Amino acid sequence: AQKVTQAQTEISVVEKEDVTLDCVYETRDTTYYLFWYKQPPSGELVFLIRRNSFDEQNEISGRYSWNFQKSTSSFNFTITASQVVDSAVYFCALSAGRSGNTGKLIFGQGTTLQVKP
Amino acid sequence: SQTIHQWPATLVQPVGSPLSLECTVEGTSNPNLYWYRQAAGRGLQLLFYSVGIGQISSEVPQNLSASRPQDRQFILSSKKLLLSDSGFYLCACADRYNQPQHFGDGTRLSI
Numbered sequence: 001a002q003k004v005t006q007a008q009t010e011i012s013v014v015e016k017e018d019v020t021l022d023c024v025y026e027t028r029d030t031t032y033y034l035f036w037y038k039q040p041p042s043g044e045l046v047f048l049i050r051r052n053s054f055d056e057q058n059e060i061s062g063r064y065s066w067n068f069q070k071s072t073s074s075f076n077f078t079i080t081a082s083q084v085v086d087s088a089v090y091f092c093a094l095s096a097g098r099s100g101n102t103g104k105l106i107f108g109q110g111t112t113l114q115v116k117p
Numbered sequence: 118s119q120t121i122h123q124w125p126a127t128l129v130q131p132v133g134s135p136l137s138l139e140c141t142v143e144g145t146s147n148p149n150l151y152w153y154r155q156a157a158g159r160g161l162q163l164l165f166y167s168v169g170i171g172q173i174s175s176e177v178p179q180n181l182s183a184s185r186p187q188d189r190q191f192i193l194s195s196k197k198l199l200l201s202d203s204g205f206y207l208c209a210c211a212d213r214y215n216q217p218q219h220f221g222d223g224t225r226l227s228i
Contacts, residue, residue: 047217
C-alpha cells in the first residue's frame with residue numbers, strides 16, 4: 001500500500017524563524033516520485049518541487065530547501081527565514097507503482113503553517 | 118506552460134439537483150486530467166482521472182461521474198447531489214509520465 005503521512009497538523013512560527021515540515025511516505029515500488037504543493041488561503045494548489053526515487057540530492061530554491069532520505073522514507077521541506085506570505089497549507093504527495101503510469105497522486109493530510117509578523 | 122480553467126468558482130446547489138463542473142486546459146496536448154475533492158479540513162481525494170478522450174477511471178464509488186469529450190476538456194457531473202458532495206473541487210492536468218500536476222483554481226460547492 002502507498003501512503004503519505006504528514007504528522008504535523010499545524011505549525012505556528014514567528015516571522016524570520018526557520019521551519020521544517022515533515023513528510024514520511026510508504027511504498028514498495030523502487031521507482032516513485034515525490035512532490036510538495038502549497039495551498040494558500042485562496043485555495044489553488046501551487047506546485048513546488050518534484051523528486052524521483054533515484055535522486056537523493058537535496059535541493060535548495062531560494063528560502064526553500066528539501067531533504068530527501070530514502071533510508072528513513074522521508075522528504076522534508078524547510079523554509080528559512082519564514083515570511084507571512086509563507087502562511088498556507090503544504091501538501092506532500094507520492095506517485096508510484098501502478099499509479100506511476102497515470103501520474104495519480106497520493107496526498108498527505110497537509111500541514112497548516114501560520115507565520116506571524 | 119499549462120493553464121487550467123475551472124468554472125464556476127463557487128456554486129450553491131440544493132440537494133437532489135444536477136451538477137456540471139467544467140475544466141479546460143490550454144498549453145498542452147493529450148494531457149492526463151484529474152478531478153480531486155477536498156472536503157472541509159484539508160485532505161485531497163482523487164475522484165477521477167483520464168489519460169485520453171473518452172477514457173475515464175473512477176477511484177471511488179460515489180454519486181459523481183466524469184467525461185472527457187475533447188482532448189482538453191474534463192467535466193464532472195452528478196444527476197442528483199447529496200449533502201456529502203459538498204467540498205472544494207479541483208481539476209488538475211499533467212503531461213505524461215509523472216510530470217508535476219498543475220491545478221486549476223477550484224470550485225467551492227455547497228449543498
